[in-house]
Amino acid sequence: MRILGNIIWFFLGGWILAILAYLSGLILTILVVTAPVGLGLMEYGKFLFLPFTHDMVRKKKGSVSDAVHMTYQTYANIVKVIYIIVFGIWLFIGGIFTVIGQFITIIGIPCAIVLAKSLGTIFNPVDKVCISHDLAEELRRRVAAAKADEISGVQQSAAAESLQNCEYDVTPQKLSVVPIIGIVVVVLLVVLIGLPRLSxxxxxxxxxxxxxxxxxxxxxxxxxxxxxxxxxxxxxxxxxxxxxxxxxxxxxxxxxxxxxxxxxxxxxxxxxxxxxxxxxxxxxxxxxxxxxxxxxxxxxxxxxxxxxx
Missing domain, CATH: 3.30.700 (Glycoprotein, Type 4 Pilin)
Structure with missing residues (x-):
């Protein structure tokens, strides 16, 4: 089904958005001062090429590799705050309304699912990376197992302990379908009630x-x-x-x-x-x-x- 979703996404023009996102990120990265945002957008472009078989996740703040100095991480946090205030909030709100509109059209549901999955990245692309969906699911399974061990009071499994050195925060960067449906219902009610009165x-x-x-x-x-x-x-x-x-x-x-x-x-x-x-x-x-x-x-x-x- 995920492969079919990628095919539908491709024929609906998703590859165009992928190229635009990647090129935008590339330009911002070349400009250096906006590199933290640019790198995130390049990863977002990769995600948009195959959105149903990839996930966007966040790098842990403590996982700074040798190639990335702590000074860069501090600067990235400053750029992140500026981006969120100037662009992120408004793009996120616009994305929510776009998702609602696409769900209402029915034919746009595949695009709405992709956009809903990436709202977190749209809000803040800094430190976001694209990984395979299977890897993300495996990491999430291990997180769930670790939480279960903690609740039950038993010793953590080796798989759960390995998460301590994992560089990814696998918290899903997407909205649940339930809130989206709720929002759609509310909007429809507002439209059905408000339009006759407005007319x-x-x-x-x-x-x-x-x-x-x-x-x-x-x-x-x-x-x-x-x-x-x-x-x-x-x-x-x-x-x-x-x-x-x-x-x-x-x-x-x-x-x-x-x-x-x-x-x-x-x-x-x-x-x-x-x-x-x-x-x-x-x-x-x-x-x-x-x-x-x-x-x-x-x-x-x-x-x-x-x-x-």
């Missing part, structure tokens, strides 16, 4: 704006007729409210979403203008506007213009 709030705002525009058109036409003693052939001359032409002496008043809720017509001979329901009258926004105070009266009969003086 309703937006619709209320659109309805209010539409009714305001209708009243504005009424007063604008009234004011224009008082000053000119007639209607203009172009509605844009009489009002600043955007209207869509609908033949001679008629225009649509639309919602912000483009729903043609009202048809406004002027009659020069009768000195009236008429407000009628538009083609999209069954739309929720249009129906909401029809129910607002004052609108039903405007829809019931033509409105006479005031006389000019």
């Amino acid at each position: 309703a709030t937006r619709d209320d705002a659109e309805i209010s704006k539409l009714a305001t525009n209708l009243i504005t058109v009424k007063y604008d036409l009234d004011a224009y007729y008082i000053s000119q003693g007639k209607f203009a052939s172009d509605f844009s001359v009489m009002t600043n409210v955007p209207l869509e032409p609908n033949g001679a002496n008629s225009a649509y008043l639309k919602s912000g979403k483009g729903d043609r809720c009202f048809v406004i017509s002027v009659d020069a001979k009768k000195k009236t203008f008429t407000v009628e329901k538009g083609p999209d009258a069954e739309n929720n926004i249009c129906r909401g506007a029809y129910e607002l105070p004052g609108v039903p009266k405007m829809l019931s009969e033509p409105i006479s213009m005031k006389k000019s003086y």
Whole structure:
């Protein structure tokens, strides 16, 4: 199954991420000052090539080889703190949301598993190394055996004692599937509950704006007729409210979403203008506007213009 996972990961473009991670680490290592992060990212790149048969683990702080002086380890700790504050926290949070999004899409679950396994490395790549999954599992088995011996009070086995000289901290650098599922459920509930409310709030705002525009058109036409003693052939001359032409002496008043809720017509001979329901009258926004105070009266009969003086 792990081999199949690697194949799926490869065809989903995982090898591209592996190359990018490795090259980024290589560049940071060449820059020297960012080498602690760079070395970790190079190991992360190796992991991303075969993520289902490898694990990312941490080197023990006390396991400093001859090639790495204690001064470097101190400097690495400083670089680690700076990285976590500037990049690590935000990349970790972004990674969590990415994992959730990939789980929701179903098809992205293989990628989500890989990313979940490497969230610890994304948060802090310093001192992280890539080892085979089988080796990591064997070391974890020995850790479990050592803990069992300690609890039972028996003498530690030779395998458990050998862990004292092991240079790897084999604590899994991944998230449990259970918390991830919990997070996904919470996000889904928030989406299912929050989106309808958000949509309703937006619709209320659109309805209010539409009714305001209708009243504005009424007063604008009234004011224009008082000053000119007639209607203009172009509605844009009489009002600043955007209207869509609908033949001679008629225009649509639309919602912000483009729903043609009202048809406004002027009659020069009768000195009236008429407000009628538009083609999209069954739309929720249009129906909401029809129910607002004052609108039903405007829809019931033509409105006479005031006389000019």
